[in-house]
Amino acid sequence: MEVFLQQLINGLTLGSIYGLIAIGYTMVFGIIGMVNFAHGDVFMLSSFIGLIIYVAITQLLGLSSPMFAFLLALAASMVLTSLWNWSIERVAYRPLRGSFRLAPLISAIGMSIFLSNFVQVVQGPRSKSINGILSGTFNFGADGGFGVSLPYSSIVIFFVTVILLAIFWYIVQRTPLGRAQRACEQDRKMASLLGIDVDATISITFVMGAALAAVAGCLYLLKYGSVNFADGFLPGVKAFTAAVLGGIGSLPGAVIGGLLIGLIEVFWSYYISTDYKDVAAFSILAVTLIFLPSGILGRPEVEKV
Amino acid sequence: MLSVSNPLLVVEHLTMRFGGLIAVNDLSFSVGRGDITALIGPNGAGKTTVFNCVTGFYKPTEGRLALARSGIAAAQDVADLTQSGAQHKQMPSGDIYLLERMPDFRIAHKAKVARTFQNIRLFQGMTVLENLIIAQHNPLMVASGFSILGVLGIGGYKASEQQAVEKAKSWLERIGLIDRADDPAGELPYGAQRRLEIARAMCTDPVLLCLDEPAAGLNPKESLELNTLLRSIRADHSTSVLLIEHDMSVVMGISDHVVVLDYGTKIADGTPSEVRNDPKVIAAYLGVDDGDEMNPAHGGAK
Numbered sequence: 065m066e067v068f069l070q071q072l073i074n075g076l077t078l079g080s081i082y083g084l085i086a087i088g089y090t091m092v093f094g095i096i097g098m099v100n101f102a103h104g105d106v107f108m109l110s111s112f113i114g115l116i117i118y119v120a121i122t123q124l125l126g127l128s129s130p131m132f133a134f135l136l137a138l139a140a141s142m143v144l145t146s147l148w149n150w151s152i153e154r155v156a157y158r159p160l161r162g163s164f165r166l167a168p169l170i171s172a173i174g175m176s177i178f179l180s181n182f183v184q185v186v187q188g189p190r191s192k193s194i195n196g197i198l199s200g201t202f203n204f205g206a207d208g209g210f211g212v213s214l215p216y217s218s219i220v221i222f223f224v225t226v227i228l229l230a231i232f233w234y235i236v237q238r239t240p241l242g243r244a245q246r247a248c249e250q251d252r253k254m255a256s257l258l259g260i261d262v263d264a265t266i267s268i269t270f271v272m273g274a275a276l277a278a279v280a281g282c283l284y285l286l287k288y289g290s291v292n293f294a295d296g297f298l299p300g301v302k303a304f305t306a307a308v309l310g311g312i313g314s315l316p317g318a319v320i321g322g323l324l325i326g327l328i329e330v331f332w333s334y335y336i337s338t339d340y341k342d343v344a345a346f347s348i349l350a351v352t353l354i355f356l357p358s359g360i361l362g363r364p365e366v367e368k369v
Numbered sequence: 370m371l372s373v374s375n376p377l378l379v380v381e382h383l384t385m386r387f388g389g390l391i392a393v394n395d396l397s398f399s400v401g402r403g404d405i406t407a408l409i410g411p412n413g414a415g416k417t418t419v420f421n422c423v424t425g426f427y428k429p430t431e432g433r434l435a436l437a438r439s440g441i442a443a444a445q446d447v448a449d450l451t452q453s454g455a456q457h458k459q460m461p462s463g464d465i466y467l468l469e470r471m472p473d474f475r476i477a478h479k480a481k482v483a484r485t486f487q488n489i490r491l492f493q494g495m496t497v498l499e500n501l502i503i504a505q506h507n508p509l510m511v512a513s514g515f516s517i518l519g520v521l522g523i524g525g526y527k528a529s530e531q532q533a534v535e536k537a538k539s540w541l542e543r544i545g546l547i548d549r550a551d552d553p554a555g556e557l558p559y560g561a562q563r564r565l566e567i568a569r570a571m572c573t574d575p576v577l578l579c580l581d582e583p584a585a586g587l588n589p590k591e592s593l594e595l596n597t598l599l600r601s602i603r604a605d606h607s608t609s610v611l612l613i614e615h616d617m618s619v620v621m622g623i624s625d626h627v628v629v630l631d632y633g634t635k636i637a638d639g640t641p642s643e644v645r646n647d648p649k650v651i652a653a654y655l656g657v658d659d660g661d662e663m664n665p666a667h668g669g670a671k
Contacts, residue, residue: 241510243499244510246495247492250494253426254486256472256474257424257473257474257483258483258569259474259506260506260507261474261478
C-alpha cells in the first residue's frame, strides 16, 4: 500500500510535467494542424534558461532565498522562452504556411535538431545541475518499514499544473482571444474575413505554448535539479503522446493524457520492468488509438454525407 | 454604364490573370451607397473572382478598388492616395481605402467589408450565439485589453461583452433563431445556416456586404425570407450590398443596379429592367447563333 501511494505521487508529479508540455502541443496542433516537434526542445531550452538565470541570481547577485530566486528565474524563463518560440514560428513555420502539409513538419524536426545541438554546443554535452531548491518532504508512516514521502516539490508541481490548466481553459473558452483561436482552428480564412488577425493569433498561441513549456521546464528543474541538452526529446515525445491520448485539441485532455502517461510509466517501472517503461506508454497509446481514435476528450470527426 | 451619384466602392480597370487565363478583364463599375448591387452572369464569368479581389482573397493583377467609408471621395483625393502608395487616407468626410493594397483581415476590420461564400462557412463546432460574437472580435479585443484585462476581470470588458451578446441576440430575433442560440451552428437546417451567415457578416458592422449566391439551394419560401432579410438590411442599416446571384426572382426583386459579366468582361450595367431586356444579356444566358449575335439590330441596344 505504501509503495502504491508512493508511486501514485511520483506518477502524478511526472504526469503534471508531461501535461504542461502537452498543452503546448495540443494548442498548436489545434490552431494550425501541425505537430510542433520542436516543442520538446523548447521545453529543454526553457529549463536551461531557468537554470542559468537561477545560478546568476543566487551566485552573482547573492540572493539568499532560493524560492524567491526560483520564482524570478521562472518568470524570466517564461518571457525568454516565449520570445524564442515566437521567433521560431516567425522564421521556420510562418513562411511555410500555405505550402504543402509536410513542409512545416519537416521544418519543425529541423528546428528540434537545431535547438538541441545549439544547447549542446553552448552549454556542453554534460548535465548541468543545481542544489535542491525545494527539498523538504512530508513523511507518512515512516516507523521502521517503508514510509510514503510527499516532497514539497511534488505538491507545487501538481497544483501549479491544475491552476494553469484552469487559467488557460478560461482564456480559450471565455475570452475574445480564445474565441479567435477557436475560430482560426475551424476556418482560418473565414476568421480573417471577420477581421481576425490570423497570423497574430497563431503567434500568440506559440507564445502561450512556450510559456507553459517554460513552467514545465522550471518545474522539471525543481524536481530533478539537473538538465541535459538531450532532455527535450523523450519528454517531448511523451507529451505529444499525452496530447493524442487525451484528444488532440483539448486542453483538459492534454493534462489528463499527461497524468495517465506519467502514472503508466511509473507503475510499469515498478511492477513490471524499468527497461520497458517507454514501450509501455507507447503501447497503451497504440491500443487507445485503435479503440478510441479521437482520444479521451477529443471530439470525433463526423462527416456528413 | 449606370451612373451612380454617391458610390461607396469604385472598381476601375480591374484585371485578374491566373497565368495565361484572364478571369476578369478590365472591369469597371460602381457600387452605390445604400444600394443593392447585383453581379450576375453565366457560370465561370468571373463573378466570384471579383468578390475575391474586393475582399482581399486575391491581389488583383491590375486595377483600383477605392472604397469611401462615408461621404463622396473626390477624384483628386483618390488620385493622391494612389500616388502615395499608402493603404488608406483619412479624410474629414470619411476615410478612403484602396482595397487592392490591403490584406484580407484589414479589409474586414478597417474598410468594413464583410462577405459570405457560395458554400456555408459557419464555425460549425461553435454555438449559434458564439458565431455572432466572434464577428464582434475586434471591439471586444480592445475592450478586454487584448484579453489580459479580461482575464483579470478589470475594466469594461463585462459590459462590452454584454453589449455584444445583446447585439447577437437582436440579430437572432430577426432571423428567427433565438430559440437555438446555444445549439452548435452545424446542426441548423440549411436555410437557417444561410441566414445565420448573413447575420454574422452583419455583426461586423460592415459598410459593404458581399453575398455570394445567398439563395443557392434555398426553397422558394426560404428564398422569399432571404429577400425580406436583405430588404430590411437595406432599410435599417447603412449597409450597401453587393450580390452574386443566379436566382432571377431575387435579383430582379430586390436589386437597384445590376452588372452583367460574361467571360470576365462587363456586357451590361443598369437597372434590373434595362438589363432584363438587353439582347447581349439574353444572348449570354440563352446562347445565340453566331449570326444572330452579329446582327446590328441586337448589338446597338445597350
